[in-house]
Amino acid sequence: MKLQDEFERFQERIGGLRESHPLLWLLRDSIYLALHYQSATDVPLRRHQWGLWGWRLRWWRDWLFFRPLPNSPPNESTRFGFLFYGSWDSHFATLLPVLSELAAREPVSVWTLALNSRQLQDLEAMSNVRLLPIAGSLSYDRPRPSDRRRALADYRVLAQSEKLTTEEHLLLRTKASRVVELIFDYLNWTRIWNRAKTQLPTEALLLTSESTPLVKAMRDLARSQGCRVVHFFHGLPGATHQVTSATDVCVFSALEKDWLETRAPPGTRVHAIGNPRMEEIRKRVGPPRRRAKDEPFRALFFSQGPGSDYTPAMRRQDLGILARDQGSWHLRVRPHPTESEKLLREDLALAGLEVNEISSQSLLDDLTWSDVALTSFSTALLEAAVCGRICYWVNAQDYSIAAAQALRAQGIGGLIKSSEEWNSAIKRLLTLEMSEPEVVRKEVLLKLRIINPSGISWAQRLDL
Numbered sequence: 001m002k003l004q005d006e007f008e009r010f011q012e013r014i015g016g017l018r019e020s021h022p023l024l025w026l027l028r029d030s031i032y033l034a035l036h037y038q039s040a041t042d043v044p045l046r047r048h049q050w051g052l053w054g055w056r057l058r059w060w061r062d063w064l065f066f067r068p069l070p071n072s073p074p075n076e077s078t079r080f081g082f083l084f085y086g087s088w089d090s091h092f093a094t095l096l097p098v099l100s101e102l103a104a105r106e107p108v109s110v111w112t113l114a115l116n117s118r119q120l121q122d123l124e125a126m127s128n129v130r131l132l133p134i135a136g137s138l139s140y141d142r143p144r145p146s147d148r149r150r151a152l153a154d155y156r157v158l159a160q161s162e163k164l165t166t167e168e169h170l171l172l173r174t175k176a177s178r179v180v181e182l183i184f185d186y187l188n189w190t191r192i193w194n195r196a197k198t199q200l201p202t203e204a205l206l207l208t209s210e211s212t213p214l215v216k217a218m219r220d221l222a223r224s225q226g227c228r229v230v231h232f233f234h235g236l237p238g239a240t241h242q243v244t245s246a247t248d249v250c251v252f253s254a255l256e257k258d259w260l261e262t263r264a265p266p267g268t269r270v271h272a273i274g275n276p277r278m279e280e281i282r283k284r285v286g287p288p289r290r291r292a293k294d295e296p297f298r299a300l301f302f303s304q305g306p307g308s309d310y311t312p313a314m315r316r317q318d319l320g321i322l323a324r325d326q327g328s329w330h331l332r333v334r335p336h337p338t339e340s341e342k343l344l345r346e347d348l349a350l351a352g353l354e355v356n357e358i359s360s361q362s363l364l365d366d367l368t369w370s371d372v373a374l375t376s377f378s379t380a381l382l383e384a385a386v387c388g389r390i391c392y393w394v395n396a397q398d399y400s401i402a403a404a405q406a407l408r409a410q411g412i413g414g415l416i417k418s419s420e421e422w423n424s425a426i427k428r429l430l431t432l433e434m435s436e437p438e439v440v441r442k443e444v445l446l447k448l449r450i451i452n453p454s455g456i457s458w459a460q461r462l463d464l
Contacts (some may be wrong), residue, residue: 003442006036007029007240011028012017013165014028014161014163018264019066021158023154023183024154024183026186027213028243029243030213033211033403034175035171035172035178036308037308038131038307048178049179050177051174051176051177052176062144063142066143069252071123075384076198076199077200077201077202078106078202079106079201080106080108080204080205081109081200081206082110082205082217083206083210084110084115084123085207085214087114088234089362090234090277091234092119093276093280094234094275095208096122096276097277097279097458098125098206098232098276098458099126099129099206101126101257101301101457101458101459102464103127106128108129109130110131110132110133112134112135112339113135132199137196138192138196139196140192144191147184147187147191149190151184152180155176155180156182158172159172172338184303186213188212189217189428190217190220197221200218200222202225202430203227205218205219205222205230206232207230207246208231208232208233209231209234210244210245210246212277216245219246228248229245230248232250232276233250233275234379234381234404236252236377237251237256237259237260237403238401240402241260244265245265245443247267247268247269248269248270248462249269249271250273251272252382252450253269254272254449255272255403256403257272259272259402270462272449274461275450277381278385278450278453281363281364281387282387282451285364286387288388288390289371290388291371293430294431295430296330296373298329298330298331298332298370298371298372299330299331299371299372300333300334300367300370300371300373301324301333301373301377301394302336302381302384305335305339305343306337306435310376310399312347314349314399317351318331318395318396319348320352321416321418322353322374323353324422324426325423326353327400328430331354331355332356332358332369333348333357334363338424369388370384370389372391374416376395377393377404380404381393383451384411386450390434390438391414391438392415392416393408394416395417398417410448411440412438412446412450413438413440420451
């Protein structure tokens with residue numbers, strides 16, 4: 001995957017700034033993604049469309065018209081705290097089982113931002129949970145000119161670096177406002193969290209991302225106060241995930257553990273102890289239904305939206321593989337949370353793939369319904385595997401993130417690269433003649449520590 005492979009080279013090129021300009025090093029993953037990554041549905045914010053002048057105007061507007069927000073009185077700290085940031089179920093459902101376990105024994109603080117109403121209701125219904133909406137529980141000051149000046153100065157240092165490629169210099173000019181904003185936001189959030197430091201947990205802060213300035217600032221302050229920071233990966237890792245300052249990182253399998261341990265900073269412990277979301281899904285979905293020979297099977301396709309590396313043409317090529325013998329199976333497509341359903345429908349039509357339904361159901365409902373799971377490179381195939389579903393990676397160019405390729409090499413799912421291979425798979429599925437690796441053995445899941453023996457609590461696994 002070019003986008004991720006190039007990150008490590010970008011990291012090497014700016015390594016000389018690590019000591020002289022530590023913020024650039026701290027934010028290198030965010031800066032890299034701001035420069036290089038763009039999904040098909042991204043719409044630049046207006047202030048970024050106008051470049052640095054647009055960002056400056058926005059900053060002056062915020063400074064001139066700043067009004068303090070009414071804030072809730074500060075709460076006393078608890079031993080454990082959680083950050084629920086964003087409404088993606090992959091994030092929310094990863095932390096929820098651990099929160100339920102810890103809240104059953106003592107009060108727990110929970111910071112929230114941009115959750116949906118259902119998620120907030122779930123949290124509000126829990127006992128021993130102190131909800132702290134970030135927008136209403138923190139104290140905000142007028143933006144500081146000194147932070148603006150430092151952000152601009154650090155950006156200029158990066159833009160003038162002779163180590164960067166010609167392409168990166170061009171991107172830094174066209175996306176200057178995004179980079180400056182990342183640096184400024186980290187400085188600003190550091191001040192905001194510092195005023196709320198008495199609310200931060202004393203023993204462990206649990207989260208599912210370290211990519212944004214808000215989270216990085218909270219994480220760094222928590223660590224400076226001697227608090228553990230536990231990062232549960234919510235998906236398969238890419239190269240930028242090695243940029244962690246957590247004390248503990250929980251990955252999906254022993255394969256990712258081996259990969260991350262060679263890249264994580266000293267003092268970061270990497271765990272392959274299972275995943276809360278995956279274990280909960282496995283428990284609630286149950287085994288697949290029993291099918292008769294030649295009975296049409298139900299296939300669930302986990303869609304991945306096109307982006308910087310995975311182009312619309314590549315996606316249509318992958319979808320086109322499945323446009324064979326569609327009378328003998330039922331296809332349900334589950335869109336990725338970030339993709340446009342309109343673009344998905346257009347690509348399905350251009351690929352000639354007839355779909356019985358575009359899912360609007362929960363992941364649990366979709367997995368329960370399915371006999372077979374398909375994807376180009378979605379983490380959701382692991383969730384299907386632990387539920388005993390037949391698994392295939394559908395990938396015409398064998399394009400995937402390294403973590404997915406490593407899983408496939410260990411027997412997690414079969415690879416389908418052509419319509420002919422899919423046609424052959426259909427015949428095996430109808431005659432019930434499936435075998436490894438499309439059938440994922442429980443022994444493989446246990447060996448890779450994707451699932452763990454039952455009865456071990458999350459507190460025990462993490463010594464909380």
